[in-house]
Amino acid sequence: MMDSGMLLDSRYDVVRNRTYLALDVPSASEALALVERFGAGVTGYKVGLELYNAAGRSVVETLAKLGKRIFLDIKLHDIPNTVAGALRALKDLPVEMVNVHTLGGLEMLCAAKSAWEDVEQPPLLIGVTVLTSLSEEDVSLLGVHGGLTAWSRRLLSLADEAGLDGVVLSASELPLVAETIKRPFVRVVPGVRPLQADTYDQQRIATPLQAIEKGADHLVLGRGVLSQSNPLVALQRVWDEMRVGLGEGV
Ligand code: C5P
Numbered sequence: 001m002m003d004s005g006m007l008l009d010s011r012y013d014v015v016r017n018r019t020y021l022a023l024d025v026p027s028a029s030e031a032l033a034l035v036e037r038f039g040a041g042v043t044g045y046k047v048g049l050e051l052y053n054a055a056g057r058s059v060v061e062t063l064a065k066l067g068k069r070i071f072l073d074i075k076l077h078d079i080p081n082t083v084a085g086a087l088r089a090l091k092d093l094p095v096e097m098v099n100v101h102t103l104g105g106l107e108m109l110c111a112a113k114s115a116w117e118d119v120e121q122p123p124l125l126i127g128v129t130v131l132t133s134l135s136e137e138d139v140s141l142l143g144v145h146g147g148l149t150a151w152s153r154r155l156l157s158l159a160d161e162a163g164l165d166g167v168v169l170s171a172s173e174l175p176l177v178a179e180t181i182k183r184p185f186v187r188v189v190p191g192v193r194p195l196q197a198d199t200y201d202q203q204r205i206a207t208p209l210q211a212i213e214k215g216a217d218h219l220v221l222g223r224g225v226l227s228q229s230n231p232l233v234a235l236q237r238v239w240d241e242m243r244v245g246l247g248e249g250v
Contacts, residue, residue, distance in 0.1 A: 002232045007041025007239075015242040018212075020046040020071045021235070022190075022222035028055035028062070035066065038232065044096075046220055048073040057093060064094035071188070071220070073168075075128050077101035080111035087115035087125075095123045097188070099168060102127040102155040109162030124166060124186060127159035132170045132191030135203040149173070156180045166217070171206030174214040190220035194238055197224045208238045212245025 007016075021038065023031040023045050031051055035042070045068050047060055052074055063070055072095040076083045083100055090098060100112045109127065116122035130139065130152050139148045152173045157180055159167050166186025167177070177187055189211045191202040199205055200223055211219055221238060228234035240250045 002230060002236070004037065004039030004041055004232055006236060007039060007232065009041075011243070011248070012041065012239050014246060014248065015239045016041065016043055017069075018044075018216075018218050018242065019239070020044040020069075020188075020218060020220050021225065022046045022048060022073075022220055023051050024048055024222055024226075026050060026054050028059040031055070031059055032062065034226070035063065035068065038235070042235070043067070044069040044071070044218075046071040046073050047095075049075070060093055060095060070095040071097045071099075071126075071218075072123070073099055073220075075099055075101055076112070077104050078108070080104075080108040083108050084111040084115040087112055091116055091119050091122070093123075097124040097126050097165075097186075099126040099128050100164075102129055102159050102164075102167070106158050106162055109158060109164060113163045125164050126186065126188060127155070127162075127164045127167045129155040129159070129167050129169045129173065132204045133201050138203070149176070152176055153180055160185070168220075170204035171211040171214050171216060172204055174211070174216060178215065186217050187215060188218045188220060189216040190222070192219050192221055192238070193224040194234065194241065197228065197234075208241040209245045212242050 021042055025031050045063055047070055060070055076086055136148050144151050153176050156176055160181045168188045170191055171189050177185055191205045192208055192211055193199055193205045195207055225231050225234045
């Protein structure tokens, strides 16, 4: 049985800061049990809709008190006034990143960006582009013509135009960021699966190595780590792969 101390090794410092483990569980107690199991070596966690709807602000505050970096993955998607109000209501929450759907349109994205104008050090505002669970066929069924890549490029441009700090996107669309955006822009990649792991409902997946080699800044790791028989060993393997992608060897 591997002990979490291994994850504290300083050779993992670079990848530790580029990782968010997805706390996709239905209660604060389950989330905090996972956090305890991974120990001090894991510093970044993603709180998504399941945990936030079940446990709200208090679990975020508890994680912050434990010194964790938090990506609040609540994918806001509503009219501009409502999204801006929702973000203002979150402004004192100690999170590193919050996201909105770029599909909400340019006006909504601009309203989101201006919601934190009076906050000295606001969280990064990240736009979700095309969900990694959608295939080319799903996109066509949605009535989007011209294909998934062109649609992703369009949504990236909107995020850029609205002044967002970055995007959540599939690893396969990472090259589009360099083509489309000419300023520092944070690239967060979910849908990451080590070789042999189950894909579940994700369609546009990549291995940790592929995602890092293509330029991901942060990886969101969910079932590819947490549903493995030994999640600590699975995370260590992912981190070893990420280090290879960063040219650090193992
Ligand atoms: O378990 P799995 O690795 O598929 O989890 C991916 C996590 O990333 C989930 O919490 C999901 O909500 C989130 N996510 C995603 N696709 C996006 C944005 C976030 O899968 N575009």
